[in-house]
Amino acid sequence: MTTVTKKDFGTLSTGEAVSLYELKNSSGAYVEITDFGGAVRSINVPDKNGVLGDVALGYDDASGYEKQGKYIGALIGRHGNRIEDARFKLGRRVYILDKNDGRNNLHGGIKGFDKKLWTAKIDGEALVLTYTSPDGEEGFPGTLTATIKYTFDDNNALCIDYSATSDADTVCNLTNHCYFNLDGDGSGSIENHSIKINATHFTVGNSECLPTGYVAKVEGTPLDFTSFHVIGERINSKHEQMIFAGGYDHNWCPDGEGFRCVATLKAAKSGRVMDVYSDLPGMQFYSGNFLDGTAPFGKGGRAIQKRDGLCLETQFYPNSMKFDNFEKPILKAGEKYHHVTVYRFSVDK
């Protein structure tokens, strides 16, 4: 049984009030989520000794979230990751988007879903967030309403249930940009964590971290996580893919279809384990290469340094509108987008 409660989380520069919701389960483990950007602000789960610790990076109040540019904890929309040249063709039209990553569109554009104040409602054991994106926002067609249902159950599973509808054909690729550190926020680099990614293939990227359309085997590369590897083991490899991305920042193609376990993350020191489940074709493993210690500072005023956290973003493959061999995140007018991601926390004793 989970109890959801609400408290103040400060105000935005516009004067709008922001709230923080706590989802606490029967064991006392809890997750905090703000309605600004729908960001997961903390995830407090036990280590191997039963001691609760916060495994998500975040900020102390709303202004941190308003100022940040790293998408920490936030919901991402309408389209997660990059769209090359900030344009895509749908039907007979080419849609021109706002550019916010060189010539490309990243994570929905200049003011994506991570910078919106969502409408929040406590619905029993769930927190439901809604945002309606007007037709043409950031260049995307159609009025799109996104509804995100967050739950945190007695098995310490944080479930993110994403749904959306649009009144015109559009693209929709929603994800969450939580930065995890299973030894705890502020405990240093995630390079000592181990990860297993249930994927024999990945999408080859270029120097802009844009998929080129090629899907390659992970075998024989530093991207092979079909069995557990420590993240730091090959992160400084001279493999071209690693040089291009400055570490891990690639889309894996998890094996199988439908809702399945796509990755497992472990931290030996705390004994914490996180399993990631998704029904989407792709997952971005981003090792926090662009975190750089600059303001705004994180919880407790601490600077957030390179690789202090890592993201596992479930998604359609980035840049997929460009390639016939990639499944496309097209949402037709009147149809329903519905996908589910679960991050489940446990311990290895």
Ligand code: BGC
């Ligand atoms: C992307 C990175 C990007 C980061 C922004 C990740 O999802 O894969 O390339 O720099 O988000 O914080």
